[in-house]
Amino acid sequence: MELETEKEPAEKAGKEREQVRVFAPATAANLVCGFDILGLALEQPGDEVMMKRSDKSGVRLLKITGDDGRLPLDPAKNTVSACVQMLLKHLGREDIGVEIALHKQMPIGSGLGSSAASTVAGLYAINLLLGEPLSKHELLPFAMRGEELACGHGHADNVAPSLFGGITLIKSYEPLDVIQLPIPKDLYCSVVFPHVDVPTRAARQMIRSKIDLKDAVIQWGNIAGLVSGFFMNDHALIGRSMKDVLIEPTRAILIPEFYEMREQAMVSGALGFGISGSGPSVFAFASSKQTALNITNNIVQHLQSKGIDSNGYVSAINEQGPREL
């Protein structure tokens, strides 16, 4: 019993570092039917954080590139630096000095977990810098507080997959219970971000708070089917479970050409198709890299024919989460 009263050192074993450079991946949340509980990490795009020690204490955000001036440089307001500050406070290490450069290599407000990728890169970097005092599991609550700051809602369906890699199930929030699902073999992601503006907060607010029980039963049948499909490595089951009768009909209104993009995806061989996160990015699974490439190209070309620019991505599922560069 006496052992329990001993003060736990703030930092566990590990060599502290002078500087690190970290990549954290973009994510596709919901996976069509799993609103607020499912997400996966992409190989690309993602964000990059450079972090180095400084003699002057405090957290400074020196530079942000790739954001078109849209993100705040105030360290208390930017989710990357704010989360680093929170972590240092938690560890009792507010004495140290940290300088951060954030290189955004993915679109903001895209439904691909842009804030999550930055936040996770920052938290992973500061943890490396301090000799890894915390596990990924222990970093997660800080990342969720970053999401609250960035999106007004401390959800985990982007930060958890970005942090852990692979496909994650947020089984519950109270208590926080994240389950790592298996990654099916030869499953590829096609992602397209159309350049139309769909603010995350607005997209969330449009969703009805009351739903029909019979629709919920359809939805959770699909969720159970999708999760089973991941475990069974059954691409056909994955595909026929990717249906959203609850959220998509509302959110799709905000996304021009949504149903035409679906048509393009399905005729190009997609297993299933839907909105990534709160959109406007769209997401499809495919059983080969070539099929995913065809889907992405055909959607991008369709959008182009309608005068809408877009970014197209083809990606395997990222198994690792953040990595040092």
Added chain:
Amino acid sequence: MELETEKEPAEKAGKEREQVRVFAPATAANLVCGFDILGLALEQPGDEVMMKRSDKSGVRLLKITGDDGRLPLDPAKNTVSACVQMLLKHLGREDIGVEIALHKQMPIGSGLGSSAASTVAGLYAINLLLGEPLSKHELLPFAMRGEELACGHGHADNVAPSLFGGITLIKSYEPLDVIQLPIPKDLYCSVVFPHVDVPTRAARQMIRSKIDLKDAVIQWGNIAGLVSGFFMNDHALIGRSMKDVLIEPTRAILIPEFYEMREQAMVSGALGFGISGSGPSVFAFASSKQTALNITNNIVQHLQSKGIDSNGYVSAINEQGPREL
């Protein structure tokens, strides 16, 4: 192409039989969180059907035992004989004569799939009698029509597990898509049927048709967790996923001593506890046969102390479904 126009014979290969005796298992539907989509088959209790050919054409229900006179002997109204008639009509075999005796070995209106067990036993028996012209998968729609006749709702969460055995996921109804989930090792079921009357139709009607999206998200997180737990053979995850925030609060009102039974189950070592189907039977998972026995005994004794008689069962998960005796 010409091959496709050839008439498929109504019956595939298989030797016809003179008489058969079949057992079909009781089932626990919903598995607490999976309303209308999950169910499992028990080793016991269950129902027994004796079926034999007769020279006089038509389906006759000669005898029912164990029903306290509650079930109709009219072959058109009893779910067993009515489903046999439907099947014979489908196969163009209404010319033959069939005599049925139904031995109910489980309580009616218990929430343990009493009508499903009888229906599945009857359909499995007639299929054997005819040399197995149909697969189990092909029998399922007939069993669902039996449920519609018996309960006013053609659901599959009792008939599918009774027919296929194991743990079944009704992924969707339109189209009907049933997925067999893996059976975790060393998982035992404790089931208690308190002798209180909760009609299935009334229990269904009490459920609200509109629910909060936030509650639905909690529910489908638990469903995804439970399904993952089955695949991962993770008893702890199974247990902490067995929560129902939507249906149980309403249905529990109809079941005297429900929360006291839960308390008994949990202190006896249950992984999780809830209502079986629409009740009043209650259901718990346990990690050993002895623990399941303790749970059942303690609940039965608690009910006894409150003047409520009950039937208690301890059962492994039935892997086979119906079987010939």
